[in-house]
Amino acid sequence: MKQYELVIVGGGPAGLAAALSARENGVQDILILERDNKLGGILNQCIHNGFGLHTFKEELTGPEYAARFIERVKEQGIDYKLNTMVMDIREDKVVTAMNATDGMFTIPAKAVILAMGCRERSRGALNLPGYRPAGIFSAGTAQRLVNIEGKMPGRRVVILGSGDIGLIMARRMTLEGAKVEVVAELMPYSGGLKRNIVQCLDDFGIPLKLSHTVVDIEGKDRVKAVTIAKVGPDRKPIEGTEERYECDTLLLSCGLIPENELSKSGGVTLSPVTNGPVVNDALETNVEGIFACGNVLHVHDLVDFVSQEAANAGEYAAEYIRNGKTAAGRVLPVRAVDGVRYTVPSMVRVEQMQDTVTVRLRVGDVYQDCAIVTYAGDKEIGRRKKKVFAPGEMEQVILRKADLMDADISELTIRIEKEG
Numbered sequence: 001m002k003q004y005e006l007v008i009v010g011g012g013p014a015g016l017a018a019a020l021s022a023r024e025n026g027v028q029d030i031l032i033l034e035r036d037n038k039l040g041g042i043l044n045q046c047i048h049n050g051f052g053l054h055t056f057k058e059e060l061t062g063p064e065y066a067a068r069f070i071e072r073v074k075e076q077g078i079d080y081k082l083n084t085m086v087m088d089i090r091e092d093k094v095v096t097a098m099n100a101t102d103g104m105f106t107i108p109a110k111a112v113i114l115a116m117g118c119r120e121r122s123r124g125a126l127n128l129p130g131y132r133p134a135g136i137f138s139a140g141t142a143q144r145l146v147n148i149e150g151k152m153p154g155r156r157v158v159i160l161g162s163g164d165i166g167l168i169m170a171r172r173m174t175l176e177g178a179k180v181e182v183v184a185e186l187m188p189y190s191g192g193l194k195r196n197i198v199q200c201l202d203d204f205g206i207p208l209k210l211s212h213t214v215v216d217i218e219g220k221d222r223v224k225a226v227t228i229a230k231v232g233p234d235r236k237p238i239e240g241t242e243e244r245y246e247c248d249t250l251l252l253s254c255g256l257i258p259e260n261e262l263s264k265s266g267g268v269t270l271s272p273v274t275n276g277p278v279v280n281d282a283l284e285t286n287v288e289g290i291f292a293c294g295n296v297l298h299v300h301d302l303v304d305f306v307s308q309e310a311a312n313a314g315e316y317a318a319e320y321i322r323n324g325k326t327a328a329g330r331v332l333p334v335r336a337v338d339g340v341r342y343t344v345p346s347m348v349r350v351e352q353m354q355d356t357v358t359v360r361l362r363v364g365d366v367y368q369d370c371a372i373v374t375y376a377g378d379k380e381i382g383r384r385k386k387k388v389f390a391p392g393e394m395e396q397v398i399l400r401k402a403d404l405m406d407a408d409i410s411e412l413t414i415r416i417e418k419e420g
């Protein structure tokens, strides 16, 4: 197999935007490897609108948003292989993949961009009690069945978890004629965007029960009923608060995990908080020339931010291919403390960073009348106030290079502080 300057693993929105940006920055030889039978990633099954408000100032469906990038990839003549599963990535950037036409093959690359997206947390990972009947699906699987395969997973539905996919599927199942009895959420706040709670639950009269979990699943062949109960601050069910719902389907929307088996095989260090690679402001991992972007790096709520981040990864991969190096000089760690769960990137290269760098982050709880405050050493360099910060909504702060040039600064800290 021919050598490529840049191999991109995953042809979702992240892989597509990274490829286009690398081409704009002078990389001729690009190959996208995608295991599915078409480009576009998870967007192909997201037929609701709400995509692209930031990028195109229009409300598009997922497939429409993806199509705009796919057309440009085709116009640019960027190579891609579909139905091709990447099996392994080595630290020396040799990528092993297989498909029905080429069999198993290896491609040596100068740089690799990881853009494999994420997967849903399964029932096994959640330790739910009760029988193991048919009728239990992850929300994303149900979405694929309804929107791509034209099959209804069930008629009476309970949903556990209020992540965006669960909220969107509550509306989708209702529009297809199912009765969604309730959405139960373990945490005292929703894991999804506010706009999805309003548009997908409130508008259809679907109750959201916060601080609740599933304590029993009945049914030997098919789900017959699901019992939920209130949980205390220790997240353990409180006896006597059980409510039983007769239903034939339980959908799980309990979090997404970056697809990181390949990152691990490539020797990439993962963050224990995001489960995605640890990267610097160039979105480069600890392995020189391996970059990461999109949901494989950390789970995003909006695809527009995935596209922006991926464009940066493409630009930096191009720089690496040109110069053979990206990192040199002073590197400042970015510490997430006091209510901030993580930041991406988690380090910045002071001399090489652009004039501004966007740091994306999530908070660990709901905070009211607070600010996200950034310190360079002891000096405050940024403060962004907001009425409410919630874990379901990704936040960002902008770092300015001019604020970081002082040689005495040894670290950056980002924290939540109470206002007034």
Ligand SMILES: Cc1cc2nc3c(=O)[nH]c(=O)nc-3n(C[C@H](O)[C@H](O)[C@H](O)COP(=O)(O)OP(=O)(O)OC[C@H]3O[C@@H](n4cnc5c(N)ncnc54)[C@H](O)[C@@H]3O)c2cc1C
Pocket: 009, 010, 011, 012, 013, 014, 015, 033, 034, 035, 036, 040, 041, 042, 043, 046, 049, 050, 051, 052, 084, 085, 086, 087, 115, 116, 117, 118, 140, 143, 164, 165, 168, 259, 262, 293, 294, 295, 296, 300, 301, 302, 303, 304, 306
């Ligand atoms: C149900 C749902 C609803 C959403 N709603 C919205 C919304 O309303 N608005 C919005 O802006 N965003 C929304 N999003 C978010 C948006 O879809 C994601 O942020 C975006 O798709 C992430 O892009 P990605 O390229 O990182 O990952 P993906 O889209 O998951 O693409 C990753 C690609 O990598 C491929 N891949 C993985 N492993 C391999 C391998 N080993 N070999 C080859 N290929 C591989 C996969 O097949 C996939 O095509 C939603 C997401 C979901 C799941």
